[in-house]
Amino acid sequence: MGKATGAKPNGSVTSHDIARLAQVSQATVSRVLRDDPKVRPATRERVMKVLAETRYEPNAAARAFRAGRADSIGVVVARLSYQLYPAMLEAIGAQLARLGRRMIVWDSDHGGDAPAIRALRQGVVDGVILTAATSESEFLREVPAEGSAVVLLNRIVADYASDQVSSDNLDGGRRVAEYLVACGRKRIALIGGIPRASTIRDREQGFRKALDRLGVGLPPHYYFRSENFTHANGEQAVTRLMELASPPDAIFCVNDVLAMGAMDGARARGARVPDDLWIVGYDDIEIASWGAYDLTTVRQPMERMVGQAIDLLLSRIDKRDAPVAHKCLANELVIRGSTGRQSPPAAASRKKPRP
Amino acid sequence: MGKATGAKPNGSVTSHDIARLAQVSQATVSRVLRDDPKVRPATRERVMKVLAETRYEPNAAARAFRAGRADSIGVVVARLSYQLYPAMLEAIGAQLARLGRRMIVWDSDHGGDAPAIRALRQGVVDGVILTAATSESEFLREVPAEGSAVVLLNRIVADYASDQVSSDNLDGGRRVAEYLVACGRKRIALIGGIPRASTIRDREQGFRKALDRLGVGLPPHYYFRSENFTHANGEQAVTRLMELASPPDAIFCVNDVLAMGAMDGARARGARVPDDLWIVGYDDIEIASWGAYDLTTVRQPMERMVGQAIDLLLSRIDKRDAPVAHKCLANELVIRGSTGRQSPPAAASRKKPRP
DNA sequence: CCCGATAATGTATTCGTAGTCATTTCCGGT
DNA sequence: ACCGGAAATGACTACGAATACATTATCGGG
Numbered sequence A, B: 001m002g003k004a005t006g007a008k009p010n011g012s013v014t015s016h017d018i019a020r021l022a023q024v025s026q027a028t029v030s031r032v033l034r035d036d037p038k039v040r041p042a043t044r045e046r047v048m049k050v051l052a053e054t055r056y057e058p059n060a061a062a063r064a065f066r067a068g069r070a071d072s073i074g075v076v077v078a079r080l081s082y083q084l085y086p087a088m089l090e091a092i093g094a095q096l097a098r099l100g101r102r103m104i105v106w107d108s109d110h111g112g113d114a115p116a117i118r119a120l121r122q123g124v125v126d127g128v129i130l131t132a133a134t135s136e137s138e139f140l141r142e143v144p145a146e147g148s149a150v151v152l153l154n155r156i157v158a159d160y161a162s163d164q165v166s167s168d169n170l171d172g173g174r175r176v177a178e179y180l181v182a183c184g185r186k187r188i189a190l191i192g193g194i195p196r197a198s199t200i201r202d203r204e205q206g207f208r209k210a211l212d213r214l215g216v217g218l219p220p221h222y223y224f225r226s227e228n229f230t231h232a233n234g235e236q237a238v239t240r241l242m243e244l245a246s247p248p249d250a251i252f253c254v255n256d257v258l259a260m261g262a263m264d265g266a267r268a269r270g271a272r273v274p275d276d277l278w279i280v281g282y283d284d285i286e287i288a289s290w291g292a293y294d295l296t297t298v299r300q301p302m303e304r305m306v307g308q309a310i311d312l313l314l315s316r317i318d319k320r321d322a323p324v325a326h327k328c329l330a331n332e333l334v335i336r337g338s339t340g341r342q343s344p345p346a347a348a349s350r351k352k353p354r355p
Numbered sequence C: 001c002c003c004g005a006t007a008a009t010g011t012a013t014t015c016g017t018a019g020t021c022a023t024t025t026c027c028g029g030t
Numbered sequence D: 001a002c003c004g005g006a007a008a009t010g011a012c013t014a015c016g017a018a019t020a021c022a023t024t025a026t027c028g029g030g
Helices: A015-022 A026-033 A041-054 A060-067 A084-098 A114-122 A136-142 A169-182 A198-213 A231-243 A256-268 A302-318 B015-022 B026-033 B041-054 B060-067 B084-098 B114-122 B136-142 B169-182 B198-213 B231-243 B256-268 B302-318
Strands: A072-077 A102-107 A127-130 A150-153 A163-167 A188-193 A223-226 A250-253 A278-280 A297-299 A326-329 A332-334 B072-077 B102-107 B127-130 B150-153 B163-167 B188-193 B223-226 B250-253 B278-280 B297-299 B326-329 B332-334
Touching: A015 A026, A015 A041, A026 A041, A060 B060, A072 A084, A072 A114, A084 A102, A084 A302, A084 B084, A084 B102, A102 A114, A102 B084, A114 A127, A127 A302, A150 A302, A163 A169, A163 A302, A169 A188, A169 A198, A169 A250, A169 A278, A169 A297, A169 A332, A188 A198, A188 A231, A188 A256, A223 A231, A231 A250, A231 A256, A250 A256, A256 A278, A302 A326, B015 B026, B015 B041, B026 B041, B072 B084, B072 B114, B084 B102, B084 B302, B102 B114, B114 B127, B127 B302, B150 B302, B163 B169, B163 B302, B169 B188, B169 B198, B169 B250, B169 B278, B169 B297, B169 B332, B188 B198, B188 B231, B188 B256, B223 B231, B231 B250, B231 B256, B250 B256, B256 B278, B302 B326
Parallel strands: A072 A102, A072 A127, A127 A150, A150 A163, A163 A326, A188 A223, A188 A250, A250 A278, B072 B102, B072 B127, B127 B150, B150 B163, B163 B326, B188 B223, B188 B250, B250 B278
Antiparallel strands: A102 B102, A297 A332, B297 B332
């Protein structure tokens, strides 16, 4: 008994078997499979009949091997515990599925980008969407930026020459600042984080700059830099801010979970939101709209960002040497109960800078 | 110019190139790559040097083709908007990564199980974990249960002969009922859902049976069957229940998001939790522990369930004709503020049935 | 120092598909 | 009926890694 070289996933039905049964050549079977127009309808039908009867499925490995592409796209995600990221993953998956591509997922918490980059080099995937890069240097070493099928989504790495898509975080921070000031908030605080991600840095910077420009400014004691972006961090941060002699009357948190932590922490100390304290988040995750939080926040155009990223990636796979593109989409301030549902006076929405 | 047959992902470095550069045969290169012990250390070193210099990566398609396996596992997920599922996906991804397997993800909201099953038959993946099956019949048709590398996670389909892993939902429902009764709740209600998933059915049934057994029972007007499992559904449900002449003093919701919706809805109507109303959820998603909800709920042993599912799947891939296994793990009641942090009197924890 | 056993390495082949190129079939116009 | 050109089909091969089998190198014991 000759030991089979490998398990045939399909019960060993190959295009040759189909050819024999349909009394055509294997080449013709291949043509039918690939919808090649130069097959006579009668022949096509005969082959299709056999294909259906045998429940044939082409061997994907052989096909990928021969065709030189995998029809799969790699996606590196992180922190799936933060609702924004599953939502993004869902959007990516849906759009890729619509385009007939499979999605291979890696969590950067376990090995960073390296496994995805290796998969790209091995041809497991045709391209990679990096939605988070734990240590940016890691993949910078691995991939020569030159024409690599890599796109950064929701992240900007200025010195890396790949396609990149994000929303305008500077502008998002600016919007929040202008909104709070326009609504008459006087003591405005910021809960930020270790700026390992450019997105966070930009939100903070846009916020600060706008406050400066509006003559309000952000005193150091009104800035809290949390280690991570968790609910507990938000609670901790708000506790500190409320211990101040003159506690803030509004806090901008650079993401929604921090904001919810801040809200829970503030309430635990007896403060009422929004009566005593306004809180603004960032991302508009699903929970933000729920009654318990009803959080004013900044919404990123997720679907469009994903669409752009995928477009860029597929174009790049097609044409490796096209110039790289950096897309930056506009955000939207969603006003809810955590700021008393108060719209800004008309004057506030005066200009729309595009940095 | 001869058109290249396919894009070589690696810049066209093949094991033959390595062989030439290291002055050995391609077979020896392959042996080094696969850690075959019968290569002399000196030779191995020479080859490894060239491998490193050229930054060679084996062509995954060719390897998969030849070896007959993809080293990838498919995972079908659904409703990533419900935090439990990203958490599960994260656990699956981490464990698969540790075992050197890639994870291809499909969202059953877009095409059901069919794409995953097709991928299995094409050899794109070596096995499939189904964490949700929109329409069970769909894949029942497609896959002969006989020895297919398919495992159901968090779902039981009694008449389908595949490996299956879940937690004991009947027992989970029972625990909640016994807890509420033991703590003296008198008017106990249930917010359930359309039972298209066996898990939900079991939670409800375990809850009902225990109430019956304890002589409390569940009157029809204390049962609300919601269409879906969203926050809005929970709000709607609790509104109905609170309109009753004699509103409940405790509500069990078959998942956490329903429970949070119920809590927000109850508060919106002026009820205080837990003073006026106890609420219990199911799943212990991350938010359940946050201050705004602080929800008593039932926690499933997610990591262990995932581990079991992967074990079963990999065993099955290895040994197609082993008898199928149905694993059912025990749950845990997590008591929090939504039930006043009240522990049940000792008498309540009398027996541990294993159905 | 040679023999035989064993370790190390090389040679040749295989996997299934999708191409290229060669050949046959078809069909309309005469 | 015949011819020519186009359409349809078939024969053959390449892709890259892994492995069975063949061959060569190595080394210990006599």
